[in-house]
Amino acid sequence: MDYDTLIIGAGAAGMMCAAHAGGRVLVVDHARAPGEKIRISGGGRCNFTNMHCDANAFISENPHFAKSALARYTQWDFIALVEKHDIAWHEKTLGQLFCDVSAKEIVAMLRTLMQDAGVDLHLQTEVSHFEKSPDGFKATLTRDGRTQQITARNAVIATGGKSIPKMGASGFAYDIARQFGHPITELAPALVPFTFPEGRFAAISGVACPARIAADGPAFDEALLFTHRGLSGPAVLQASSYWTDGQAITVNLCPQTDLSSILKDKRRSDGKKALTTELAHHLPTRLVEHLNSEFDLSGRLGDLPDARIDALTAALSQWRLTPGGTEGYRTAEVTRGGIDTATLDSKTMQSKIAPGLFFIGEAVDVTGWLGGYNFQWAWSSAMAAARSLMADL
Incomplete structure (x- = not known):
């Protein structure tokens, strides 16, 4: 032996x-x-x-x-x-x-x-x-x-x-x-970035913000990073371990902020301010510009009824995205x-x-x-x- x-x-x-x-x-x-x-x-x-x-x-x-x-x-x-x-x-x-x-x-x-x-x-x-x-x-x-x-x-x-x-x-x-x-x-592949077709987030590649992200498992509060290929950052990597092909993920862009109450307060105190201007105090400016193509962010705060504010903040806290896939074993950590x-x-x-x-x-x-x-x-x-x-x- x-x-x-x-x-x-x-x-x-x-x-x-x-x-x-x-x-x-x-x-x-x-x-x-x-x-x-x-x-x-x-x-x-x-x-x-x-x-x-x-x-x-x-x-x-x-x-x-x-x-x-x-x-x-x-x-x-x-x-x-x-x-x-x-x-x-x-x-x-x-x-x-x-x-x-x-x-x-x-x-x-x-x-x-x-x-x-x-x-x-x-x-x-x-x-x-x-x-x-x-x-x-x-x-x-x-x-x-x-x-x-x-x-x-x-x-x-x-x-x-x-x-x-x-x-x-x-x-x-x-x-x-x-x-x-x-x-x-x-x-x-697990602990891996998500990819999206047609360079969906290429225009805001490099933008990062805190987020809460979940697939078919617990939600993770960490950084979200937009890339040329899709989504990365710790919160995304964590969620990827629970993701299966074809499944949507849920992204909360303001996990620690009661954005609805903030917008309603600002509506009273600063109603002439544009909605996008106020959102840029809570999210990266480039991300707000991109979100304007995802959601309707037009108008001034003073013109927004409660229903629209509630619908908008719900959309930003429950943004459902369906990845096309992941970057695979090439970059997967495990x-x-x-x-x-x-x-x-x-x-x-x-x-x-x-x-x-x-x-x-x-x-x-x-x-x-x-x-x-x-x-x-x-x-x-x-x-x-x-x-x-x-x-x-």
Whole structure:
């Protein structure tokens, strides 16, 4: 037996698992460097977890599945690990935690942990064949033009989902899962911008404002950004995880403002003012100009009856838009759906079909909100598998 554990995938989940699994561990990845998604995340600062992380911030066909792993290795555990390695961090909005200096510090921390644990790391290595063997698992690896067969008692699949294929993302984890009889739930790009036909918002590309946006799920109060291709910004990315093709989304452009009362008050005190002039105090001017083509914003405040004000403010708070699609896996931060959790042990992430085989991270049907939740799932699911592997030594 060459190794106790073979881990395929040197991303966040794979490296975290390798660092804590114990025994003889080999990590393989086809990339030139480990942790590339970590490196580019958060604008190069890595939004590595969220202070408010709990199972309610995750989407899955089984909403209870993630609870065990998240409870047994929490955001506070990862924060303690970061602080132990002297990585300075700060909180942005909504509990999002970022490195003060660079995401590379998280990658370096994980590499150090792996080195201290004696983990072997083989980069630019392809897995061309993977199968069950009498004593565990057997894999055929190709590296520098040389082919090698290795065996391991246990195997962990940590190759992520299909998002950002230019970084090497693929459906490898799903192929392995199907090979061993694991169903795959419906896959879709998530945390991804919406697109609209015919450059609908091209004239106001770059305009941003606070908004409340919902698809078929909770409403999110964050920034909305209009782009040449459609809609982006944190509120849009969040809603996209709950969107299905052909479905309308609801946009509230004044989520924190009682615009109806404001317009009625201004009607009494400044009735000669144009409606568009007053709206420009509450929304970006270019957006107001665009909305004039969507809704009738003509006239002066003093000429507006209550019914028209109420109808207008209702339209601005319940603006229904139907995206033509999304920008797809090319820009999606994560993949929604994945390996059916009904076939995995929630405490260990081990397959119920093939003992010794584990699936962790984004490949599993657990998708977090924007803001560090998906990294926390990577850490938590990795530790669930690692503790099981350690106990099995």
